[in-house]
Amino acid sequence: MPTRPCWVEIRTRSLEDNFRFLASHAALHAELLAIVKANAYGHSLPLCAPAAVRAGANWLGVTSVEEGVEARALCPEARILVIGGVFPGQGPAVVRHGLTAVVWELWQLDELENAAHAVGAHAGSLPVHLEIDTGMSRQGAGVNGIGSVLARFAPESPLKLEGVMTHLFAADEADGRITKVQLRRFHDDLESVEAAGLYPDWLNVGSSAALLAGQAGEIEALANRHGMKAMVRPGLALYGLIPNYDPAFSGEEPATLAAARAQLQPVLSWKAAVAGVRTVEAGAVVGYNGTFVATETMRLALVSAGYADGLDRKLGNRFSLLVRGERAPLVGRISMDQSVLDVTDIPGVKAGDEVVILGTQGTETITAFDHAEATGTIPWEVFTRIGARVRRVEV
Ligand SMILES: *Cc1c(COP(=O)(O)O)cnc(C)c1O
Numbered sequence: 001m002p003t004r005p006c007w008v009e010i011r012t013r014s015l016e017d018n019f020r021f022l023a024s025h026a027a028l029h030a031e032l033l034a035i036v037k038a039n040a041y042g043h044s045l046p047l048c049a050p051a052a053v054r055a056g057a058n059w060l061g062v063t064s065v066e067e068g069v070e071a072r073a074l075c076p077e078a079r080i081l082v083i084g085g086v087f088p089g090q091g092p093a094v095v096r097h098g099l100t101a102v103v104w105e106l107w108q109l110d111e112l113e114n115a116a117h118a119v120g121a122h123a124g125s126l127p128v129h130l131e132i133d134t135g136m137s138r139q140g141a142g143v144n145g146i147g148s149v150l151a152r153f154a155p156e157s158p159l160k161l162e163g164v165m166t167h168l169f170a171a172d173e174a175d176g177r178i179t180k181v182q183l184r185r186f187h188d189d190l191e192s193v194e195a196a197g198l199y200p201d202w203l204n205v206g207s208s209a210a211l212l213a214g215q216a217g218e219i220e221a222l223a224n225r226h227g228m229k230a231m232v233r234p235g236l237a238l239y240g241l242i243p244n245y246d247p248a249f250s251g252e253e254p255a256t257l258a259a260a261r262a263q264l265q266p267v268l269s270w271k272a273a274v275a276g277v278r279t280v281e282a283g284a285v286v287g288y289n290g291t292f293v294a295t296e297t298m299r300l301a302l303v304s305a306g307y308a309d310g311l312d313r314k315l316g317n318r319f320s321l322l323v324r325g326e327r328a329p330l331v332g333r334i335s336m337d338q339s340v341l342d343v344t345d346i347p348g349v350k351a352g353d354e355v356v357i358l359g360t361q362g363t364e365t366i367t368a369f370d371h372a373e374a375t376g377t378i379p380w381e382v383f384t385r386i387g388a389r390v391r392r393v394e395v
Contacts, residue, residue: 005273006305007391009359010043012051014265018238019055021263022211025256030216030223033059033081033204035235037067042310042383043239043268044392049074052238061233065090068099081129081204083233085139091115095126102165104131104141109152109159116158123156129163129204132189134182136169146189150196163202163231164193171209174246179215183222190226203228208237212260213245240266241368241379266367269359269395270386272305274323276351277343286340287332292317298344301328303355306337310386311357312375319374323355324348325362358382 023032034057035041040048045067049060053075060075062068063084071080082101086094091111094101095118103109109128116126130149133140141149153161166186170178186205193200203223210216211232223230236243242260279299286292286300301323307313316334320327321341328341328349343349358366368379375382 003391004304005271006309007271007393008043008386009269009271009393009395010047011265011267011269011395012047014240015043015048015051015238015267016055018240018264018267019052019057021260022234022237023056025259025263030220030230030232031059031202032057032211033061033231033233034238035061035083035207035233036071037061037063037083037235038384041235041239041380042386045070046074047392047394048267049078053078059231061235065093065099065101069093069097072097072099085131086111092118095119095121100162101128102131103128104133104139104149106148106152109149113152113158121158123158124160126158127160127162129165129202130161130200131165131167132186134166134185134189135178136167138167138169140166142189146192147196150193150198153196153198161193161198161200163204164190164200164228165202165204168206168210168215171206171213171215172243172245176213176215179210179218183218187222187225190222190228194226199227201229202231204231204233206232208234209243209245212237212242212257213254236380237264239268239383240264244369266359268368268383270357270390271359272303272309272355272357274341274349274351274353274355275302275304275338277301277349285332287316287335289333292332296344298342299349300331301341301343301349301353301355303339303341304337305355305357306335306339308336308387309390311339312371312382312385314375315371319371320366321355321357322359322361322364322366323353325364327364 034052036049039045049071059079061081061083068080068082080099086101086108092115095115131140133142205219211234220230280294282296284294305311313334320329324346326346328343331342368382371382372379
């Protein structure tokens, strides 16, 4: 049965191209872990995880064990890193589905060790990545030192310290000063790891901002110093967007960033349709509470998308969507399932016309940055708020 027309189109070929570009452009030997958490930033895990693997990704990054289980069913061979950590009772699923947990709390190590012992796992057979907090105060060991966590990787433990990870929280800032401090702290932590007689394979650091701004070079240098391999974790760039860097940066944009601007392609378009068109006289009010009043005879198009689809209610009376290749202002409040466009100046609009909420139509484009700017947020949130009921279609 045809469904109500509000859908997302995912160009998986663009995602594959983006991954290959990032991998080559990294110009170093860092492994790229493809971040596909939160339903691949709203782009659909079932479409995007296999596409990343087709493009050469050996590693996928998800938030939770349950996302990892879903990713495992789609990508039987991939390494799957659970970056949000394990929660009580999730150890057995980590073991059963061959997931790799990020850990930082002693009880997480207990949870995983118990699950490994329960299936008779032998020493060093369950890999984990230890996250260290180098200044973000979010997750990671470090507040009370990392000694107690490191002591748990005794030779007889079923756990193997395969990677050490940290998260950079200001890689998009101009001078890289904070990142330098974080990497210096991380270096000290890595010395402690070595002093404990542990030699993990992976140094797991940095998201899109670090990768594109060229800090991947510093990350790789740090990995080399410690005899480790570098792993970088791009998300947004994989979906074709470049983080907004601190304006001071744009003075002398690194060559890596300019190349990325030319190459990365957005993967997602979000569309709906005109459900009907009506003509109203001057003085007619539009939508809940009549926040828009027609100033003349106007033509209005009803659109099959509302805030339950993720079209932010704050966009009412302050944003435009595309129809017939032109920008049509949203008038009145956005309803749960519908919104209204002023198409007075766009001839020929009729029921069934495609409406572009995010993406390109003719020569006009609306980006996730445009949405984010209009609603005071960031593209990550725009993508992840596109409603679960909006179909994701591969194109
Ligand atoms: C989401 C996330 C990333 C990816 O960030 P982008 O800015 O989208 O590239 C990398 N690492 C961690 C730990 C994350 O949570």
